[in-house]
Amino acid sequence: MIFSQIIECLYDLNVGIIGVGGERHERPHKPLLLLAALDLIDAGLATPSRIPWSRELRDRFTARFEIVHHHDDKNTPENPFYYLQTQGFWQAWIEDGNTTHPLKTTPLVNQTGHVFARFIDGFEMILALPENRMLIREALISRYFPGLGRQDISASPPLSFVAEDETEYGRSPAFRRKIIEIYDHQCAACGLRIRLPVANEVSFIDAAHLIPFSESRNDHPTNGLALCKNHHWAMDRNLIAPCPDHRWHVSKIIDPRRSNGEKDLSDLSGKTLLLPKDEAFHPDAEGLAWRCKQLIA
Numbered sequence: 001m002i003f004s005q006i007i008e009c010l011y012d013l014n015v016g017i018i019g020v021g022g023e024r025h026e027r028p029h030k031p032l033l034l035l036a037a038l039d040l041i042d043a044g045l046a047t048p049s050r051i052p053w054s055r056e057l058r059d060r061f062t063a064r065f066e067i068v069h070h071h072d073d074k075n076t077p078e079n080p081f082y083y084l085q086t087q088g089f090w091q092a093w094i095e096d097g098n099t100t101h102p103l104k105t106t107p108l109v110n111q112t113g114h115v116f117a118r119f120i121d122g123f124e125m126i127l128a129l130p131e132n133r134m135l136i137r138e139a140l141i142s143r144y145f146p147g148l149g150r151q152d153i154s155a156s157p158p159l160s161f162v163a164e165d166e167t168e169y170g171r172s173p174a175f176r177r178k179i180i181e182i183y184d185h186q187c188a189a190c191g192l193r194i195r196l197p198v199a200n201e202v203s204f205i206d207a208a209h210l211i212p213f214s215e216s217r218n219d220h221p222t223n224g225l226a227l228c229k230n231h232h233w234a235m236d237r238n239l240i241a242p243c244p245d246h247r248w249h250v251s252k253i254i255d256p257r258r259s260n261g262e263k264d265l266s267d268l269s270g271k272t273l274l275l276p277k278d279e280a281f282h283p284d285a286e287g288l289a290w291r292c293k294q295l296i297a
């Protein structure tokens with residue numbers, strides 16, 4: 001796997017979603033365990049080919065868990081340590097005397113020293129480089145825990161060198177793919193869906209950030225919206241905005257008598273946002289309020 005594919009894979013972890021209504025959220029466990037593994041590699045306590053099931057690993061997991069968890073999440077690093085194997089880039093093993101076997105269930109604390117995991121499928125080579133680990137850590141935080149942001153407790157140096165150009169290391173395509181999947185290729189304003197069944201799948205739909213990434217460092221899907229080219233263009237110019245009432249608002253500078261285009265935009269006023277079925281991915285109120293405030297009065 002190459003770097004951009006790894007970012008896409010990490011943006012689409014099978015994390016599990018739980019809760020109802022406003023409590024509905026993605027489980028934090030898999031990305032938290034990956035962040036803990038990166039910390040241990042940085043600290044010289046692990047390598048990409050050997051991440052010990054250790055107290056240090058569990059401590060790093062717990063430190064971030066206590067910041068990001070929802071009330072029905074449990075502090076259970078043993079679950080992602082085992083279940084990350086379903087992602088195809090992580091294997092867990094147990095040493096028994098002189099032989100090593102695949103781990104068959106979640107590890108116990110008293111198996112510390114006998115259980116380890118390894119990255120495979122190209123991850124081990126990418127993760128061998130400290131600068132890659134830093135970019136991957138930043139990507140995981142942007143995607144799953146934007147609230148941790150720059151205050152992340154990682155032992156790494158600050159991320160000030162990270163380029164503002166988000167396309168540079170494949171983050172932008174990963175965000176786009178995730179948003180388009182969640183919205184099933186449909187514009188949240190007009191409902192337009194154009195999806196061509198050709199290689200690399202052509203979609204007319206863009207993934208827009210509510211609060212721009214350069215400002216928020218937030219690639220969580222709740223900071224995104226799927227929009228057709230027209231409505232993306234109009235939102236970026238603050239002519240239309242999705243607001244916390246989950247309706248579209250239109251700038252007063254739009255005059256429906258002037259042109260059909262402006263009439264189309266004007267007609268959007270008061271229409272409800274077309275949102276994904278799963279409330280875990282509905283846009284967050286902060287991002288909607290930000291967009292609403294940008295609307296040209």
Ligand SMILES: [Zn+2]
Pocket residue numbers: 187188189190191192227228229230231
């Ligand atoms: Zn549209």
